[in-house]
Amino acid sequence: MQAFTVEQVRRLEAVAMRVVPEGALMQRAAAGLAAVVATELVRRTGRVYGARVLVLVGPGNNGGDALWAAARLARRGARVSAVSVLGRPHAEGLAALLAAGGRLLDADALGDLARYDLALDGVLGIGGRPGLPEDVAGLVARLDAAHVPVVAVDLPSGVAADTGAVPAEAVAAAVTVTFGVVKVCHLLEPARSRTGRLVLVDIGLDTTTETPEIDAWDADRVADAWPWPGASSDKYGKGVVGVDAGSETYPGAGIMATYGAVHGGAGMVRFLGPQSAHPMITTNLPDVVFAAGRVQAHLLGSGWGERPDGTQVVADAVGSGVPGVLDADGLGHRPDTLPGSWLLTPHAGELAKLLGVERTQVEDDPLAAVRAGVDKTGATVLLKGATQLVARPGTTTVELAVPGPAWTGQAGSGDTLAGLCAAVLAAGRPAHEAAVLAASLQAVAAAAHPGPLPPHVLAERCADQLGAWWRERQP
CATH class of the missing domain: 3.40.1190.20 (Ribokinase)
Structure with a gap:
């Protein structure tokens, strides 16, 4: 298994986006993410239809991946609620979720978190700073206390993508779905322990032009x-x-x-x-x-x-x-x-x-x-x-x-x-x-x-x- 840095990932994505339609990489990521979440719901609850999913939404493409995936789950009958916890949510992704029957809630209106079968962490991606804002950390702690499993989008929010450091509060995921390539933080402690089971979704990146940062043996x-x-x-x-x-x-x-x-x-x-x-x-x-x-x-x-x-x-x-x-x-x-x-x-x-x-x-x-x-x-x-x-x-x-x-x-x-x-x-x-x-x-x-x-x-x-x-x- 090979892992790459944030800078390398951005170069690989830039090359791929020159040869595919606009938004294609996000749709590939969302489709793969939705499939993994659906499988996890079936494994844990026996169903997708009627399952309750909470999406923690941050700004940018990470939140967009989460929202587009959530829209796919909503179309399969999942009861999806999203809460914007940081910045402005991805406009097209949010519109897709609402059109599919999902809801956008205020953090104060979440109520008892134990009623959710699974949470989707779409707060911070590879461009995010390590650590979580206090209010986001509080919500993550509540999910943990309620024993709600978390699926992280690309990486657990709060970890340092290129070093694996966890200098402050961060998400501890049951599953992390990453896109294109494995990132350094997925393999290095202490971030590795917060990654949970790692699933790599192929979105069509050609890694042959980059020298891997890490070569992990099995x-x-x-x-x-x-x-x-x-x-x-x-x-x-x-x-x-x-x-x-x-x-x-x-x-x-x-x-x-x-x-x-x-x-x-x-x-x-x-x-x-x-x-x-x-x-x-x-x-x-x-x-x-x-x-x-x-x-x-x-x-x-x-x-x-x-x-x-x-x-x-x-x-x-x-x-x-x-x-x-x-x-x-x-x-x-x-x-x-x-x-x-x-x-x-x-x-x-x-x-x-x-x-x-x-x-x-x-x-x-x-x-x-x-x-x-x-x-x-x-x-x-x-x-x-x-x-x-x-x-x-x-x-x-x-x-x-x-x-x-x-x-x-x-x-x-x-x-x-x-x-x-x-x-x-x-x-x-x-x-x-x-x-x-x-x-x-x-x-x-x-x-x-x-x-x-x-x-x-x-x-x-x-x-x-x-x-x-x-x-x-x-x-």
Whole structure:
């Protein structure tokens, strides 16, 4: 799935409008929207005829899409009421709704909102500012309190279209019907959680002239791209990971990173971390080797703490010409410039420190921040968090890993993720694929095994998930 910015959408629509009759795009959008709303009404109430629909109408084309769709529903017998909550409603759309038997009400005349079966959010579109006016926010809150499901038109009103930020009150939709292309906000948290089920309506836009802002992976694509071993693969063919992670203060980081590398499919793992981690690794992962030697990928930095020789260790690993993963404390020991074959795995706070900005700046515009991380370091960057983004040198498109549940948000998850990344990197995949595949695997495994599993146990479930994908692909 690909997503595009507001500026890109406007260019695509402008091109399309030069070759179709005036108003054709709006009618296509309205027809698709009405069809989705009708299906949702039938699913929830068993009918369209007689169902009660409330339309929240804002100015411009977003409100026009909602009104034209509402007119189609009214012609099918739905009891449609519209309320103008912001600006002047689209004149032709409103006239069509009234001609079809719909009504225009004042907000004060809405009465008990629980009598409505569904509400249509046509307040703000891609040109709207984030947040809602106080009176609109109040009405949206009343709908929520009355348990009235909302279908958002193009995007939930109040979210930031190009960043996914939700700086103030916004609609939380059960379904969002978007037109032509997916927008950035549909894929990035926290706006993604307010989008609900996303339905894309084709209105005839040709996206081949635009470079997508986001390339979002799904689980099938991850499974297809996984570096599955061949019949003749040996441990070196599958990849050897050298793990220098953890410290006497934080031995668990090295242990969890090792769990990730082993259960991510590495042919062998060489553990070069603290002595205190050896007993647990020996007991639970007896295949791990405690000696330096040939590796296909390095993993450095997780749980290092204050490490006086950290800068030299990183420099030696980079100088070896072997790709690697640099995580957590290791980020502070990086050279000024890294090759794109190296993967940095910061969370928002660590990326903010790397860039010399406040954490909120990274969280408010993660796309810009992850690209800035690439520009500053030369490396591939995986920004960890609720939305996991991967940027790399040479392209502006940011890749998005499969999203997962919030269960993974716990201490140590990043360590195991770094190990998973290193295993894929050692198998020969480029850094950006290693990041997307590993983060997606962890998310899919967490979704399949919900609950507060410790990160090293979730790493074991990652191996189970790989096994399930492998079985699905056998003849």
